[in-house]
Amino acid sequence: MVLRVRITKGEEARFISHLGFMRAFERAIRRAEIPVAYSEGYHPLPKFSFATALGVGISSEAEYVDIQIDPDGPKISVEEAFDALDRNMPPGIAVVAACWYLGKPALASLIEYASYRASGCGALHEAAEEFMAMDASLGTITTKSGEKEEDIRKLVYSISMADDESLEFICACGGRAHLRPDNLLVHLSSIAGVECDVKRSRIHRTGLFVVEDGELVSPMDYKCKDLVIAKGWMPRELS
Amino acid sequence: MIDKKVLYEEILPSVSQPARYVGNELNSVRRSPKEVEASILLAFPDVYEVGMSYIGFKILYEIVNNIPEFVAERAFAPWPDMEAQMRLREIPLYGLETYEPAKSFDVIGFTLQYELTYTNVLAMLELAGVPLEADARHEGDPIVIAGGPCASNPEPMAAFFDLLVIGDGEEAIVDLMSEVARAKREGAKRADIVNRLAVIDGVYCPRLKNPVSRRVVTDLDEAEFPRKFVVPFLEAVHDRVALEVMRGCTRGCRFCQAGMIYRPVRERGLDNLCSLAKDLVKSTGYDEISLLSLSSADYTQVEELSRKLVQEYADKGVAVSLPSLRVDSFSLELAKELEKSRRTGLTFAPEAGTQRMRDVINKGVTEEDLMSAAADAFESGWDLIKLYFMIGLPYEEDEDLDGIADLSRRVLELGRNMAGKRNKAGRVRVNVSVSSFVPKPHTPFQWHAQNSREELMRKQNYLKERMRVRGLTVSFHNVEASFLEAAFARGGRELAPAIARAAALGCRFDGWSDQFRPDLWAQAFKDVGIDPSAWANKSYAYDEPLPWDHIDMGVSKRFLVREAERAARAELTPDCRTGACAACGACADGVKTRLAGEAWR
Numbered sequence A: 001m002v003l004r005v006r007i008t009k010g011e012e013a014r015f016i017s018h019l020g021f022m023r024a025f026e027r028a029i030r031r032a033e034i035p036v037a038y039s040e041g042y043h044p045l046p047k048f049s050f051a052t053a054l055g056v057g058i059s060s061e062a063e064y065v066d067i068q069i070d071p072d073g074p075k076i077s078v079e080e081a082f083d084a085l086d087r088n089m090p091p092g093i094a095v096v097a098a099c100w101y102l103g104k105p106a107l108a109s110l111i112e113y114a115s116y117r118a119s120g121c122g123a124l125h126e127a128a129e130e131f132m133a134m135d136a137s138l139g140t141i142t143t144k145s146g147e148k149e150e151d152i153r154k155l156v157y158s159i160s161m162a163d164d165e166s167l168e169f170i171c172a173c174g175g176r177a178h179l180r181p182d183n184l185l186v187h188l189s190s191i192a193g194v195e196c197d198v199k200r201s202r203i204h205r206t207g208l209f210v211v212e213d214g215e216l217v218s219p220m221d222y223k224c225k226d227l228v229i230a231k232g233w234m235p236r237e238l239s
Numbered sequence B: 001m002i003d004k005k006v007l008y009e010e011i012l013p014s015v016s017q018p019a020r021y022v023g024n025e026l027n028s029v030r031r032s033p034k035e036v037e038a039s040i041l042l043a044f045p046d047v048y049e050v051g052m053s054y055i056g057f058k059i060l061y062e063i064v065n066n067i068p069e070f071v072a073e074r075a076f077a078p079w080p081d082m083e084a085q086m087r088l089r090e091i092p093l094y095g096l097e098t099y100e101p102a103k104s105f106d107v108i109g110f111t112l113q114y115e116l117t118y119t120n121v122l123a124m125l126e127l128a129g130v131p132l133e134a135d136a137r138h139e140g141d142p143i144v145i146a147g148g149p150c151a152s153n154p155e156p157m158a159a160f161f162d163l164l165v166i167g168d169g170e171e172a173i174v175d176l177m178s179e180v181a182r183a184k185r186e187g188a189k190r191a192d193i194v195n196r197l198a199v200i201d202g203v204y205c206p207r208l209k210n211p212v213s214r215r216v217v218t219d220l221d222e223a224e225f226p227r228k229f230v231v232p233f234l235e236a237v238h239d240r241v242a243l244e245v246m247r248g249c250t251r252g253c254r255f256c257q258a259g260m261i262y263r264p265v266r267e268r269g270l271d272n273l274c275s276l277a278k279d280l281v282k283s284t285g286y287d288e289i290s291l292l293s294l295s296s297a298d299y300t301q302v303e304e305l306s307r308k309l310v311q312e313y314a315d316k317g318v319a320v321s322l323p324s325l326r327v328d329s330f331s332l333e334l335a336k337e338l339e340k341s342r343r344t345g346l347t348f349a350p351e352a353g354t355q356r357m358r359d360v361i362n363k364g365v366t367e368e369d370l371m372s373a374a375a376d377a378f379e380s381g382w383d384l385i386k387l388y389f390m391i392g393l394p395y396e397e398d399e400d401l402d403g404i405a406d407l408s409r410r411v412l413e414l415g416r417n418m419a420g421k422r423n424k425a426g427r428v429r430v431n432v433s434v435s436s437f438v439p440k441p442h443t444p445f446q447w448h449a450q451n452s453r454e455e456l457m458r459k460q461n462y463l464k465e466r467m468r469v470r471g472l473t474v475s476f477h478n479v480e481a482s483f484l485e486a487a488f489a490r491g492g493r494e495l496a497p498a499i500a501r502a503a504a505l506g507c508r509f510d511g512w513s514d515q516f517r518p519d520l521w522a523q524a525f526k527d528v529g530i531d532p533s534a535w536a537n538k539s540y541a542y543d544e545p546l547p548w549d550h551i552d553m554g555v556s557k558r559f560l561v562r563e564a565e566r567a568a569r570a571e572l573t574p575d576c577r578t579g580a581c582a583a584c585g586a587c588a589d590g591v592k593t594r595l596a597g598e599a600w601r
């Protein structure tokens, strides 16, 4: 069985590196005594995997983790696992939803898009409209192997102006195609001809998406069952 | 509170490892310093990942915060990029828990773990906005105290502290905090509070230069030990459940300060340790338990304890490790069980290359011990062995250096021969780490001069030439850094202006090879007209007064002289755990030593 959880990375936790975030999660699993499956070998490791990494400084309400449950361990319901995990998360990290994942493919290979909200971007609104109207727009993106030139337009699914100061956008995320949100902001700044100190515009990840029948759906709406949602919590990317 | 918006939006996005400065970790305690009777900012003058690795620091944090009327927060030395940002944007040093400025605490308490953190202490005080010199502090300034092993010679840093705590801190810190609370209730002035604290047992007041006997925890099994640790988001240097199984060491290595000032050995009980392990694993979620002490393999019930822990935690993905394996008490069975060490290689510390030299330093290890332990290790599949040696020891000759090279080569050959049978000879590696002897107060070698820097360089080169062998990697400690360490370890009050000057010139993190600036230090000494070699390279006579004579760390001077004389004759002194009592003076009345088996003496 695979338990899929959605967790947040709040204001105080946003400066934690991805490695630190994973370690914090691993320790929470242990404290919560989730009957997780362990790898074989000298130093058995709990089997869990994150959907995708999140850059240092970016907060999020949509980090997904799949936890492999030990089939021979004690039985546990989604609700029990949700409560135990949430109680044992360090400050700044909360569990907002959990469910069973029934599909085969690994979480990381499913994710194709991510949505973000960037505040302090009022000066980029016009450039964003202009950019969306283009067929292609060449710019610099950061990849694992360094910087390279790429058509950024084809990596962006949508951009909207939420209010005077922020931008909401959905862009490619995952192994097939990936755009870092700060790369987009820098690119829009260069179109607008303004200096943009990207580190200062606060970026917040609002969602990750799987593509099913041409539609963007939440990983929790994809081959999942027994969804449990935190009381009073509403996924923002659906609102 | 400091300006959190500036911190989060302007500063943190632009510094390396921002998580160092955020706090908010699991098990950290938030209690407003303003709402308690007495508050202390526990300050560690090194970077977060280092400070968070020290068990003494965790113990104090837990003890203070277990008392609801008190609070302890933490502060670490900001890395230079962060320090620059803090100065630029006028953010003072702050407590990681509530972001309250350091100045708002009643007490700032520094841990002096090693000498090369002294400039960081001054940088932190300056960032706190607290006058550096104790004499210049006024009403409203926090009381600045310090403790830790370097407090055993407080003089070089004495000018900067109102008070120092000598010896074990567990009980002393509660006495201090209680007295601060009481004095505050009575409306006492700052100067009065300092005076009232100065008369507490084990407290040294540099202004009064009062003779002081160290505090000692008589029953370690009864002493408080944390049942939860703050769990860092960053990877600390030692990021695991650390169980202090005992304090002190009876081996009696003559160069080792820890082995002298933490005497006598006091053990924690097995059941206590198992219960602590259980609570700590539960409260932290760590995947490793490490048995901590100066020489954990000497712990009376080490095998039983490790077996129990391995049994309990193996299938829960929690490993058990023993950090300080020694050649002579090396038990292969144990090492095999504690598989963690396999990932990192095995470490042996023969310290010296010839039998004569090992007898001089009272390292009761023979070459056969080392070779058979190494053979065992290679036999069971380890292919990396680390060897620790020291050069510049008293009575050292060049043939002792030859001994280091020979021994290292022989271990390598042994490994190759054994691995050769499995066609893996090429994989075998021996890493040799060579440090320079630093004479330390309260040790039998405290009277000895450190070799001059030229002599140490010559010895390093001598060794380098003799150890150019494939498979053998040799690394040396920086001679200038060891030299400074010796000056501060054995110096007096005269050194304070040099430390202040170096800090003003920008010296920071002197123990970090990439940050250490010997050029700036040379200039600092020149500016204030002090020659550090007058301290580092000076031999004291037995009857000459020492700068630390007024600090009693338990072991008597008579014993130290006796040991120094035996060293001159290369005579061994038996381990008092198994052999006769050497009458070092540390077993004061009522101290409980060994818990299981026979009583101590």
Ligand code: SF4
Residues within 6 Å of the ligand: B250, B263, B264, B265, B576, B577, B580, B581, B582, B583, B584, B585, B586, B587, B600, B601
């Ligand atoms: S007084 Fe004797 S038994 Fe106690 S630590 Fe010293 S040498 Fe060992």
